Amino acid sequence: MLLELDNVTVAYGRIEALHGISLHVDEGEIVALIGANGAGKTTTMRAISGIRALAGGSIRFNGEDISRLRADLRVGRGLCQSPEGRQIFPGMTVLENLDMGAYTRRDAAGIAADLERVFGLFPRLAERRKQAGGTLSGGEQQMLAVGRALMSRPKLLLLDEPSMGLAPLVIKQIFDIVTEINQQGTTVLLVEQNAQQALSRAHRGYVLETGRIVKEGTGQELLHDPAVKEAYLGVA
Incomplete structure (x- = not known):
């Protein structure tokens, strides 16, 4: 088991989000x-990556309890997130953005290979x-955000809403690449509102509602679950 969340609770002040x-x-x-929206998906990702502190429970990664580990040290352990909204550095070139993804590394040959x-x-x-990141299209910026995360050589890649705001053709392209990244050996945890694409690519899935997991199963089981189809796939 690469990642395990056990009874994880996260709160914003007095309001419990998970x-x-x-x-x-x-x-x-x-x-x-x-x-x-508002189910707690992004909060879950932030808890895993160390951006949000836990109010309770534990997170284990690659056999180690990382519940209190700083976010930057989690990146060094092989846990990296491509965040919601891309959050690239718009004034930096594509190459500079990718170099930032490798900031924890010192293996020049490995960095060059990953580039x-x-x-x-x-x-x-x-x-x-050599083009500034801020001048790229939305789809290209999403590619850059994923590429930057890959430059840390993650054992687990966290993808938060990679299809947000993209055209259908670009969405398919992004998910094709996610599948290829996985086939190359990178484990992926994917948060996504496009349930059709996410579940059709996933080995397994979880359904989160108001901070609680209400269903789990294989991607195909959830894709064909009547309640999931009605709530998330627009099929009555």
Whole structure:
């Protein structure tokens, strides 16, 4: 088991956003976490990456309790997030943004190899390596955000809403690349409102509602679950 959340609670002041959730991600999987706006998906990701402190419960990663570990040290352990809204550095070039993804590393040869891997996955970024990140299209900025996360060489890649605001053709392209990243050996935890794409690519999934996990199963089981289809796929 690569990642395990056990009874995790997160609060904003007196308001509890996560009410004791438990989930796990095994090595080599794509695991999807779906739910409506405000369900607690992004809070879950922030708790895993160390941006939000836990009010209760524990998080274990690769056999180590990281519940109180600083966010930057989690990156060094192999846990990296591509955040909601991309959050690239708009005034920096594509290459500079990618270099920032490798800031914890000192292995020059490995960094160079991973840069070529990112350019292989995202040829558009190779073409625009000297272009400022803020001048890229929305889809290209999403590619850059994922590529930057990959530059840390993560054991677990956290993807938060990678399809947000993108055209359908670009969304399919992004998810094709997520599948390829996984096939190359990177485990993925995917938070996504596009339940159709997420569950069709995922080995397993969880449904989060108002800070609680209400369903779990394989991607195909959830994709064909009548309640999930009605609530998240627009099928009555």
